[in-house]
Structures are given as structure tokens and as C-alpha cells.
Amino acid sequence: MPLPSVDIPTTPLARPVSMASATPISPSIPPLATLSAIEQSKRLAAYTAVDKHILPEHKVIGIGSGSTVPYVVERIVSQGAELNKDRVFIPTGFQSKELIVLSALNLGDVDQYPTIDVTIDGADEVDHELNCIKGGGACHLREKVLAEAAKTFILVADYRKNVKYLGTNFTPGVPIEVVPFAYAKVLQNMHHILGSPRATLRMAVAKAGPVVSDNGNFIIDAPFDNGQMKEPLGIMARIKMLTGVVEVGLFCHMAQAAYFGNQDGSVTVKRKVEKGKIEEAVIAAGGQF
Numbered sequence: 001m002p003l004p005s006v007d008i009p010t011t012p013l014a015r016p017v018s019m020a021s022a023t024p025i026s027p028s029i030p031p032l033a034t035l036s037a038i039e040q041s042k043r044l045a046a047y048t049a050v051d052k053h054i055l056p057e058h059k060v061i062g063i064g065s066g067s068t069v070p071y072v073v074e075r076i077v078s079q080g081a082e083l084n085k086d087r088v089f090i091p092t093g094f095q096s097k098e099l100i101v102l103s104a105l106n107l108g109d110v111d112q113y114p115t116i117d118v119t120i121d122g123a124d125e126v127d128h129e130l131n132c133i134k135g136g137g138a139c140h141l142r143e144k145v146l147a148e149a150a151k152t153f154i155l156v157a158d159y160r161k162n163v164k165y166l167g168t169n170f171t172p173g174v175p176i177e178v179v180p181f182a183y184a185k186v187l188q189n190m191h192h193i194l195g196s197p198r199a200t201l202r203m204a205v206a207k208a209g210p211v212v213s214d215n216g217n218f219i220i221d222a223p224f225d226n227g228q229m230k231e232p233l234g235i236m237a238r239i240k241m242l243t244g245v246v247e248v249g250l251f252c253h254m255a256q257a258a259y260f261g262n263q264d265g266s267v268t269v270k271r272k273v274e275k276g277k278i279e280e281a282v283i284a285a286g287g288q289f
């Protein structure tokens, strides 16, 4: 089915109405002309994915985390209040919950809505089989729950995230959420059993001590060499078997499609076609698929 062309506005959309406070805590989204090339690419990917996958019949929508997702919400808001009033939006963490509330969209949770029509989320990197690394922002536990709950799971990212094998440009490693009291044991397991000798506990930047996830857990980042990353499903399964691990930021064979905004205004689309085969195509700038 042909993808629609994407009309990117050059003026900012109406500022979201805050239901939570008089002073919105998330920044307003600037006009396209003032965005960097990377931000334009993220917005292009997000707009294209929303236009293709968030349809009038979709009533329960999962909203992922990261710096690309605000553009997803911006495009959904632009579909209009009439369509959005009957929808409920499920967040993957604090950031997306704030985005939903500040955009005056209806907030729900996955325990109320365990079946989601479509979840759209960012990614740290996506390989040629639509496997991806997620968790650069420590949100991958809830993100994976929303990905699994969704009938359709879609990724959006800029062109730097589109790789053949995971770990090409995203080098910190595979994010692993662990219960705090087990972190040293899991780190030892990563170093000596799982083949990631440089695995480290993720430390906070504006706080003393480790990063603490929205679920109160710690994050370990575990780099693997290129050969190992050719089989992400195997790595994911082995890490997940370690006691103390809550979730692994490798999402294998979960996404139906990934949209990457390119510097020239085109969008690369990787999508699952028949029998799990992945097809890659490019939507020309302002053009058709």
C-alpha cells in the first residue's frame, strides 16, 4: 500500500495545553527551520510513522520514550481534538506520561489496557532484521511491555540509527535493568560468563551514584563485540536468564517497521513483509513510497 506524503509544517504547531501545571515542564517544539539536521530527521521519521500507522480506528496508543517521541505526540495532536478525544494514550515512563498530559491527551495505563492498537517508540539502533537496542534512557522495561502489548509496534529514529548490525554506532552497549541488590553479581556474570568484560554500572550525571530507572532499579551497560551482536536474540536470552536481571534492552523480532529520517529529507523504511522477510525502501523527500 503506498505511504502518504508527509507535509512538514514550517510554523510551530499550537503549544500543548497543560493539564498538570501552569508551567509546562517539557520544552515547546521549535519551527522546522530552526531545528538541527538531526532533529529534522527525527521529526520526519516521527511524522511519517504517525501518518502511516495512527489511523482513525486506533483508540489505544502506546507512546514510547526518548528525544524522537515528542515529534510523534506533536503529529498525533495535529490530527485534531475530535479524533483524539476518544483515544487513550499509554506511556512508557515518566517522560512520556508528562508528554501525554501536557498535550491534553487522555492518559491510561497498560494494566487497564493490556491490548494496545499501535505503539510508536524511538530506538538507539536498529539492525537489518528490525532487531533494536533500546534503553539509552533507561526506559526499556516498560517499553518492552508496551511493545509486546501492541498489535503493531513501530520504531522511529534518525539516519544514524539505521545499521546492519547492532553496536555499530551505538557503543555504550546493551542496557540491562537489574534489581539494585543483585547488580554486583550480574556485573560479575557479564564479565566472566556472558563475554562482556567492559560491562559497567550506569552512573548518573546530575546526581551522585547510579542511574535509577522509573521502576527503582539500576542499569548495567554491556558492550559486545561485532561478532556477538550478529545474534542479538541469543545474547538477549542468555542475559535474561541471569537472576537479578529485570529486562534486557534488546528487542528482537518485535517491530513491524522502522522509519529513519534522512538528511536529504527522504525517509528510509524497513518493514516486515511476508514470512518475516524485511524489505527496505526509501520515500523521496516530500514524495510517495
Ligand SMILES: O=C[C@H](O)[C@H](O)[C@H](O)COP(=O)(O)O
Residues within 6 Å of the ligand: 064, 065, 066, 067, 068, 069, 121, 122, 123, 124, 133, 134, 135, 136, 137, 138, 139, 140, 143
Ligand atoms: O530508554 C530509552 C528509550 O529506549 C529510547 O527510545 C531510546 O533511547 C531512543 O531515544 P532517542 O529517540 O532519544 O534516540
